[in-house]
Every structure is written in structure tokens, then in C-alpha cells.
Amino acid sequence: MSTSRKWYAPYISPLDPCPPLSPIAYETPAQLYLGFQPQGLEQFSPFDALVHGTLWPALFTPYTNPYQSKKRGEF
């Protein structure tokens, strides 16, 4: 199962003017991994599909502010 968010640690100089912000998050949403969408993929109910913006849970990649969670480097 692919993760939709990854982290990397940029180079930090001892001479940087501001306290380091690390790691940094970047998004790798589900469509990067799915390839050609397989047939018979699991579906949301019509109501949930409307709410989620997609019929397929496999394509549902919600976004949250990565810098708001207490533990950085995690989801």
C-alpha cells in the first residue's frame, strides 16, 4: 500500500538564520501509483462518493496540513 505523504530532511547549515524546519513533507497522492485503473474496484456508496469527490476509495487522498500535527515525520 502506498503512502500519500513522504518526508525528507533538507540540508541544514550551522549558519542558517532561522531555526530549522525539518523534515519537509511532500504529497504523493494515490493516482501516482494506480496505473490503469483496474476493473471492479471497490466503490463508495453514492452518498459517500458525493462527499468524497470520488467513487473509488483507492483514489481518495485527503489532504491535511502536515505541519499541524504534533509529531513531525508522521501522518
Place this chain on the structure above:
Amino acid sequence: MWYYEKKLQYPVRVGICSPKLAKFLIEQYGGTDGELAAALRYLNQRYTIPSRVIGLLNDIGTEEFAHLEMIATMVYKLTKDATPEQLKEAGLGDHYVDHGKSVYYHNAAGQKFDMGLQSKGDPIADLYEDIAAEEKARSTYQWIINLSDDPQINDALGFLRERENVHSQRFREAVELLKEEQGQKRVF
């Protein structure tokens, strides 16, 4: 910082005196998908991309400047000996009034270089942009080759076109690197 080597990446020979071709070539000099835009885009995107991909953007961005220089050489060779009348016939009358015989950053249609460079600060979005840009630069070379009767220019344009293929491939590999899950081995 950069070191400069005082030679072209690939030899530029121009066999036919055709100032008209310069007007087409200028697309790769100052056009949206031209070499200047590519160089500036990659060198600019370096700062907000994961560390393992910075070197790639640095290398390709630098190479694009070498391509820019080849295009400039072609344009210069095709226009330096033309009379104002010949430039006018080649559709370069406006260019001559504006810039004389200097090479200039605009596209084949005469529009000034557009600073609307793509840089989104999202690694995946930027790399996909770069893949698309390389494919567009590849097609531009194809369209210019289709318009050109000069086998020597076409030889150099063929080289430049092939470099776009290589760059596209490298950016696609970069996407795969960024897609990798932590601690997972890569399979070649």
C-alpha cells in the same frame, strides 16, 4: 558556482544561408518551452525539491544553458551577414528595428520572453511540469527540422532533440525516486 568551457556541447555547422530559419530557431531561444525557460526553471526548482533530486535539476539546468548557446550560435551565423533587406524578407524586419542584429529572447512569433516560469514548490507537480516541458521542447525541434532544408543544422537539432528525450527519462526516474516508500529497495 559555475565553470565555463569555451566550446560548444556539440558542433554547430550551418550549411545554407537562410536567415528565415533564424526566425524559427529563436523559438528555442526565448520561447515558452525553449532552452532559456528550461534552464531557469530547473535551477529555480532546485531549492524546494528533496535532496536526492537536487543534483539532477542542477545538471540538466546547466546543460540547458549549453543548448541555449548552440541555438544562439545558429541564429547569429544565419543573420550576421544578412542585409537589412534580406532580414526584412526573412520576416526579421521588426527584430532588426528593435534589436539590430543582436540575438534576443523572444519566440518565433516575436513575443518577448515570458517570465511565467513554472515552479510550484510541490516536487511531484514540478517534475511532471518538467517532463511535459521536455516533450514540448522535443516537438519544437521536430517542427523546426520539418521546416529546415539544411542537413548540417538538422544534425545539430537532432542532437538537441535527443537530449530532450534523455532529460524526460531522467525526470521520470526522479518521480519514481520520490514515489519510493521509505526503507524499500528499488528494483531495476
